Amino acid sequence: MKATLLLIEDSDTDIKLMKQALTQLKFEGEIRPASDPQAAREALQTRPYPDLVLLNWRLEGRELLEEFRQDSELATTPILVLTTQCSPDALALAYSLGANACLHKPVDYETLLLLVKALLDFWFGSATRLPRA
Amino acid sequence: MPDILLVEDSVVDVEIMREALTDLDFKGNLHVVEDGEVALQFLRKEENFQSVTRPDIVLLDLNLPKVNGQEVLQSVKADFGLKTIPVLVLSTSCSHFDVKAAYSLGANSYLQKPSRYNELVLMLNRVLTFWLKHDLSRKVSGLS
Numbered sequence: 709m710k711a712t713l714l715l716i717e718d719s720d721t722d723i724k725l726m727k728q729a730l731t732q733l734k735f736e737g738e739i740r741p742a743s744d745p746q747a748a749r750e751a752l753q754t755r756p757y758p759d760l761v762l763l764n765w766r767l768e769g770r771e772l773l774e775e776f777r778q779d780s781e782l783a784t785t786p787i788l789v790l791t792t793q794c795s796p797d798a799l800a801l802a803y804s805l806g807a808n809a810c811l812h813k814p815v816d817y818e819t820l821l822l823l824v825k826a827l828l829d830f831w832f833g834s835a836t837r838l839p840r841a
Numbered sequence: 842m843p844d845i846l847l848v849e850d851s852v853v854d855v856e857i858m859r860e861a862l863t864d865l866d867f868k869g870n871l872h873v874v875e876d877g878e879v880a881l882q883f884l885r886k887e888e889n890f891q892s893v894t895r896p897d898i899v900l901l902d903l904n905l906p907k908v909n910g911q912e913v914l915q916s917v918k919a920d921f922g923l924k925t926i927p928v929l930v931l932s933t934s935c936s937h938f939d940v941k942a943a944y945s946l947g948a949n950s951y952l953q954k955p956s957r958y959n960e961l962v963l964m965l966n967r968v969l970t971f972w973l974k975h976d977l978s979r980k981v982s983g984l985s
């Protein structure tokens with residue numbers, strides 16, 4: 709079964725770059741973009757359910773993360789926060805609300821490729837995930 | 842230099858882990874504790890651990906003496922000062938019950954212990970790359 713990656717991101721450019729990086733790294737699953745919080749909520753409840761969520765913190769990340777983690781059905785769905793804010797307080801909040809990891813949103817494509825490779829290798833190559841029933 | 846806390850009661854597994862980290866040229870510190878009670882003392886800097894460094898990641902076995910891995914996980918994730926430390930559960934169990942329980946208790950990830958050495962090296966390499974080079978939790982290590 710192919711993996712589904714939900715990308716909660718409102719920048720068309722960033723979506724395009726992420727898709728390009730994933731394709732270049734031979735990710736063969738579905739990349740499902742959601743450009744606003746309501747679209748994110750709907751995309752998360754659409755089958756096949758996303759195996760992993762990348763959440764732009766700027767896009768009501770706090771509210772969405774809090775909401776998603778209150779849903780016990782989503783307990784096993786990894787949510788990785790992408791952020792340009794690296795203040796310790798903002799990061800602490802994201803981890804406290806249940807982000808599995810927080811990642812610095814890269815500003816150049818080469819760094820993005822390294823990040824996406826590490827992400828794919830770990831989450832799709834080594835981590836044990838549990839698909840939602 | 843990064844610090845890893847390995848909570849593991851199997852001497853053999855600890856030695857294999859050390860060897861794998863050496864093969865990966867890991868330059869940080871590997872701290873090992875053998876049961877859940879001591880793991881919590883280490884993380885809370887109690888007893889003999891008052892001068893230890895806060896670990897950057899915790900690799901947590903589930904089957905532990907005294908306080909089991911799930912209880913350790915629950916305590917860490919309920920503690921305001923500790924909950925931002927990534928806890929990666931490392932277990933031989935692949936039961937859906939254990940995986941779901943670990944994620945529900947706030948495990949940052951769940952890893953199945955590989956049976957082959959080269960698979961362990963590959964897995965650890967991915968752990969080090971993702972959690973020590975890309976994840977940002979080390980930036981909040983000063984909070985307590």
